[in-house]
Each structure stands twice: as structure tokens, then as C-alpha cells.
Amino acid sequence: MARVKVYSTGICPICDKTKNLLTKWGIPYEEARLDTGDMDIRREFTEKTQGARMVPQILIDGEWIGGFTELTELHMEDKLDQLME
Numbered sequence: 001m002a003r004v005k006v007y008s009t010g011i012c013p014i015c016d017k018t019k020n021l022l023t024k025w026g027i028p029y030e031e032a033r034l035d036t037g038d039m040d041i042r043r044e045f046t047e048k049t050q051g052a053r054m055v056p057q058i059l060i061d062g063e064w065i066g067g068f069t070e071l072t073e074l075h076m077e078d079k080l081d082q083l084m085e
Contacts (some may be wrong), residue, residue: 003084004029005059007045011035015056018068025075027084060084 004022006029008015021027032041034055049057049064058065060083065071075081 002030009035041066
């Protein structure tokens with residue numbers, strides 16, 4: 001199971017950018033699509049992200065880190081590698 005989970009939709013360009021960056025950085029991820037109508041995924045999204053309303057939202061080891069901006073900040077501050085060790 002991937003340690004990184006990305007909540008996304010099929011029409012979100014920032015979601016695509018997030019997934020492309022994770023792939024470029026060699027970080028495997030699991031994608032949870034909110035636009036499939038799966039109420040379990042929606043419920044999980046709301047619980048894990050404290051009611052976030054925008055995608056992408058990212059979890060690492062089940063902990064919510066935020067969205068694309070927070071992911072790139074972690075990477076630029078060399079903290080993402082530490083989280084992934």
C-alpha cells in the first residue's frame with residue numbers, strides 16, 4: 001500500500017500536476033477520486049482533511065499535510081524526504 005494518498009477529481013489540473021510531481025520524485029501514491037460518487041471516499045476525505053473543500057489534498061502515512069502548495073513547500077525545505085524515510 002502506498003504511503004501517500006492524493007484526493008483528486010478528473011477535471012483538476014493542479015491534481016494532475018501533483019500526481020506528475022510525485023511520479024517525477026519517485027514517490028508512489030494512491031489516488032482517491034472524489035468525482036466517482038463513492039460516498040465512503042467522500043466521508044473519508046471530509047474526516048481526514050478536517051472538512052477541506054478543495055483538491056488536491058494529500059495524506060502521508062494517514063496524516064493530512066495539505067494540498068499542492070504544502071507538498072511543494074515540504075519538498076523545497078527538504079522535509080518531504082524526511083517524511084518518506
